Amino acid sequence: MYKIAVDLQGADNAPELLADGVVRALADSSDLCVYLCGDKTRTEKIFKGKSVDKKRLVIVDAPETVVNGEDPVAAFETKKNSSLAVGMKLCKTEGVGAFVTCGSTGAIFVTAMMTLEKIGNPVLLAELRKADGSPFCIADCGANVDCRPDRLVHFARMGNAYMKTLGVESPRIALLSNGAEDGKGNTLTKKANALLKDSGLNFIGNCEGTDILTGTADVIACEGFSGNILLKTIEGSVKAVLGEGLAMFDKLSDDVRRDDIHRVFKRLYNQYDYTALGGAVLLGFKAPIIKGHGAATAETVYHIIKNAYALVRNDLIRKIEAEFSV
Secondary structure, three states, rough: OOOEEEEEOOOOOHHHHHHHHHHHHHOOOOOOEEEEEEEEHHHHHHOOOOOOOOEEEEEOOOOOOOOOOOOOOHHHHHHOOHHHHHHHHHHHHHHOOOEEEEOHHHHHHHHHHHHHEEEEEEEEOOOOOOOOOEEEEEOOOOOOOOOOOOHHHHHHHHHHHHHHHHOOOOEEEEEEEOOOOOOOOHHHHHHHOOOOOOOOOOOOOOOHHHHHOOOOEEEEEOHHHHHHHHHHHHHHOOOOOOOHHHHHHHHHOOOHHHHHHHHHHHHHHHHOHHHHHHOOOEEEEEEOEEEEEOOHHHHHHHHHHHHHHHOOOOOOOHHHHOOOOO
16 A cells, blocks of 8 residues: 555645545555545545545644745744644654645745655756657756755756656756757856766756757756746746637637637646646655645646655655665
8 A cells, every 4th residue: 555645734725625636546546545634623524525435545633734924944843733744744654655735845845854864965856748748857946046066966866766767767867058068058057067977877968948848858957946947937938828829719700619729728738737747846855745836726636646656656765765876
């Protein structure tokens, strides 16, 4: 049985609106067990009438909630029974393989640092899809905004292990820069380029922003400042372009098959929406932490639980440990 801890209290939407994502994930995988962290009375009421295998849904009382805007350190020190803190403790003490939350990124990071055993420098990784539908990841996309060159090699190794869980045997690593040539970039990227060449990884060189969705790289290595801008630029561009396209189609004749058009655009949007693909993954600890968007829906929760399940089932932690033993 694969155990996943889930926090529904950290999102913008109420747990009642997110619960069906848990139900769907449990229905999909008979060897999945969810430890649901939240106010026990409220959670039991939410799931009372739902069709779910109660043997695989363990409700763990966590009456406190860390909300966006709270100081992360203060929240960790004063809210020991928060759904965030309780969920991570389960990973440490109960053999739970991963933690899923849509809470505050800062609070997640601080709680993980103070609770879980580290297996490397933390990195926030996001999985996306290229134009041909194949997966790739960006590492780092927000956890480390200032880095030394060797940290980018570390991020590349984390991404390498992650892509192996997706069945990519020899992930192609690229370094985000402002030009494809080795000599392009700032001091950080130039030094990181030289280190990646000697890393033993399948390093294919620098890549520009225009090559991200159409290029051949499986892992885009970068510091978190550039990575976060890259991720949000992709997300925002897709929303803007597809939103404008839908608005134009809605002005056309009724003869146009609007439902089909909307379906195609929704598929394209999901292809480039990391939250629909399974959220961002915080690595560097003994259990992966999968973070969904604060404005998560039941659909988001379903996808991030499924991603957590896949990472545990495919033994991501063992792959990371093997990556850093070389």
